[in-house]
Amino acid sequence: MKYIFYISFLFTTLFLASCNSENSKSKTSEQIVEQEKPILDVKAFIGKSLKEVEQILGKAERIEKIKGYPCKKSKCEKAFFEKEKYEVIFKKGKVDRISINDTSDFTEDDNAIQKLGLPASEPSFKNPGNVIRWTSVEGVHEISFFSTYIYIIINPAD
DSSP: OHHHHHHHHHHHHHHHHHHTOHHHHHHHHHHHHHHHSOSOOGGGGTTOOHHHHHHHHOSOSEEEEEEETTEEEEEEEEEEETTTTEEEEEETTEEEEEEEESOOOOTTOTTGGGGGTOOOOOOSEEETTTEEEEEEETTEEEEEEESSEEEEESOOOO
16 A cells, blocks of 8 residues: 555656646646747738838749729839748838738638737638638728638728
8 A cells, every 4th residue: 555655746746747847847838839920910010111021021023014004093003022932012102912922721720810910809710721811800801711722902992
């Protein structure tokens, strides 16, 4: 009986020690930080100019003039960043739309909007495997997650 008590005590001590080890805590907190880190903080782009966006994403690799949709009446330009991972359309000198290319498929994740630094909310539309969309969230007109990219419309007016 005495040995059973000691063996139980030993296993309990080893179990608690392994649960409270620094390595265990570090990995858990690193995983949490990685999961919570947004792909892009979309609110940081609202109303920003090209120069201000370059302070966030780095120097634009290429800039093109746009004619036609979505710039029928306004002068627009599209800037590309980080090997075309980010495409930002500027209308009247301010961010109007953002495309984030080569993303994971978040079309089945009702909390995908948090990947853009926005609070969790119910999607406006959902077609799993194809698109999940939110409208009118924190100053952003529309956010659509497709299977390989994210399309953000800040201001739809032309």
